[in-house]
Amino acid sequence: MKLLIVEDEMIIAEDMAESLRGMGYEVPAVVPSGELAMAKAAEIRPDLVLMDINLQAGMDGIETASRMRDNFQIPVIFLTAYADSFTLERAKQAEPFGYLIKPFEERELHTAIAIALQRHQAEEKMRQALQKEQYLAELKSRFLAMAAHDFRTPLTTIQSSTQLLEHYGHKWSEEKRHIHYNRIKNAIVSMTQLLDDVLMVGKEEAGKLDFNPQPLDLQGFCQEIIEEMQQGDQNSHHILAEFSGDCEGAIMDEKLLRHILTNLLSNAIKYSPPGSSVHFQLQCQDHQAIFQIQDSGIGISTEDQKKLFEPFYRATNVGNIPGTGLGLAIVKKCTEVHQGTLSVHSEIGAGTTFTVVLPLGS
Template sequence: MTNAKILIVEDEYVIRESLEITLKERGYSIEGGASSGEEAIQKALKVRPDLVLMDIVLEGDMDGVEAAKQIHEVLGIPIIFLTGYADPKLLERAKITDPYGYILKPFTAKELHVTIEMALYKHKTERKLKELNEILEQRIVERTAELEMVNGELIRENEERRLVERTLRESEEKFRKISDTANDAIIMLDNDGKISYWNKSAEKIFGYSRDETVGEKISKLIIPEKFREKHLEGFERFKETGVGILIGKAVEVAAIRRDGSEIPIELSLSAVKIDDKWNAIGIVRDIIERKQMEKEFMKLQKMASIKRLTSGLFHEILNPLNIISSHVQLLLMDVDNGSMAEKDLNSIREEICRIEKLTKDLMVFTEEEEFVTDEVQINSLLENITSSVESDMKSRKIKLIKRFEEGLPGIMVNSDKLRDVFLDLITNACNAMPEGGTVTISTQGQEHGGRPLVRIKFTDTGCGIEKENIDKLFEIFFSTKKEVTGVGLGLSESYEIIKSHGGTISVESEAGKGATVTIDLPIERKKKRVSVD
């Protein structure tokens, strides 16, 4: 109801001011506020608001329930109770005033808006029907005295009824348009737990049409089986009291789509009374992308922390290592050739060299590096790489299959960096097949979100990767190899290189069923300078 006048009765000044700001932003007219029951009655009589938001617990001798009772009896104004309490005795008292809604604190602006609109809509409908009944009663008296005017009165009555029906249809259509343009799903349940409203965003998120859901139990459609029993127990309490552990809260929970997949959602629930029965209104937000962004952000934070930590340790390691190396060189000058001491010192020197190499590799990984990209034909790059390793693969009984799509456009990459990534992936695939197997490399043009890209896949028939290790593959120092032969920078470095090219890299695998690494690189024509963090 546009520009509806609302009176706020709340003894907490901060909450009253916050409600006033929120409601004004939604287009409502605020007719002041009151902090006590007595003040609320006086202001209601003076300003005649369209709706009263009433806190149940108020300062003074009169609480919100008594104030609401007097306002309702005198003015017939719809009242929505606001409270942070869920006392059953308090609820029973509140029922006497025939409230149009009951919202538990804390609540969201959307919940408040929907509850107010539903209350105003209900009140307007009841008022129209009441007016219509009064008109009909008066006309019945008139027609009794004037039988000759019966036909004319009936015609006029039908016209007015059609006008009322048209007005109601227009109001319903207005509400439907508001909810259908919302980005979040709006779902309404009746007192039996059946779906009574299902907007377009709900169709998009869950895959069910409105016709398929209205009248169906929500527990059978979108609630995971492991939560259904608790949902049914909670709803039994809610339908009697309008109170539940999730009412008035925004929580992250899991839901089921039509295809059976489980997705994370943010759910906000509120309660509203319709025809003296509690109904639930749920606002659902799909948070899949937000969760993916949070996961990616945590990965980047972890990588940055490791880089900061390791970069500070390198010099602390190399300085004493150089001193040790110098002393070993001096000792080698004083021992006999072929002696056991010489062998031991040479062994120490080899290990020192190994530590130096590992440390320098880490230094290269942690330093920010810039490189220039040029247009590269991805199929040609892969042909050059595979030609250098194919003979070694044959000697290890590994078959190489190439499925390159012809006519792919050139992409802007640094060929040296990409060569390192591809060689590392081929090496990993071969190492996963000690008894031989097949490596398949494919290229294909793709489009994602209107953005053209080239997709490169590396698939092997090796031992595969345990499910719990998939998300750790691109972490620095992580390795699935039982015998560690390096510092574990391969895939983490590949991840950084692909990311710096504006691309993505992902892994699909099951233990014992091989693995597939997918790289998506954008198609760009402009030469540029890129940095690897």
């Protein structure tokens, strides 16, 4: 544990530092003023600060402790020769983790430090749990809003096509009936994908995202994904595939890899003009599989790229193009589970290239 001592009587400070080192604590710095304490805290990020209240120059210990709490969330124990009610009331405002009256015994100091560190750890765990709870509550709220919107369209499609087939299907040609059957099928696929995405995000947030790497025919698997995407797109775009290197011996989680590739290919198709090409490249080298999906679509601004992998975030230039903002967050999580890397290169109006690098074997 790193401790920072703020004491303007250097003989006392050095003696205290020596005692603390003897107790097993690390004391990388002793400073005599509040200003130096703030600078040193920013540099070394101590676990605890022992702060004299009555500092002679600049800020006193109470003001310094308040700033340290606000800026760094570092716990502080006050050391002072004053026990009057006025000083105590002022000290309370800084929310210290301890208050020792000089002179104090080494045992008292050790006890105060141990209690302060334990309390800080408990509060930090509580703070993180609260942040997690707030995040999950926000995630749930955003999902409900998204589901209400994004489920309505495919459900409406299914309802209208079903009703039309029910009343007029017997009068239509086989070709016209087939159009409506395809509309229903595509709507179901859209809803299934949405549910899969939400379940994937939920599992990851709950820490229950399974990772089951198995031997995989990587090139064959990629070709299968490409064919599925090409059929689902009804050949409105051309997916040009290129494979190179020796991909034998690949060991990956097929379900997670499917999420990665389908989401990236789906986005490439969705944000590219009809008739354009999407380039898919798989290169195996140096025990790595390098996937690149490149489109010639609308592109992503530099500002949007900073938040691109956050759940529910969508780029500002997508307009009326449908989407949930979950796909890239899922790609990132699945890549991280594989201990891989994900990067993006894009310019507005000049297309986007996503690169995923995964370990080829276990």
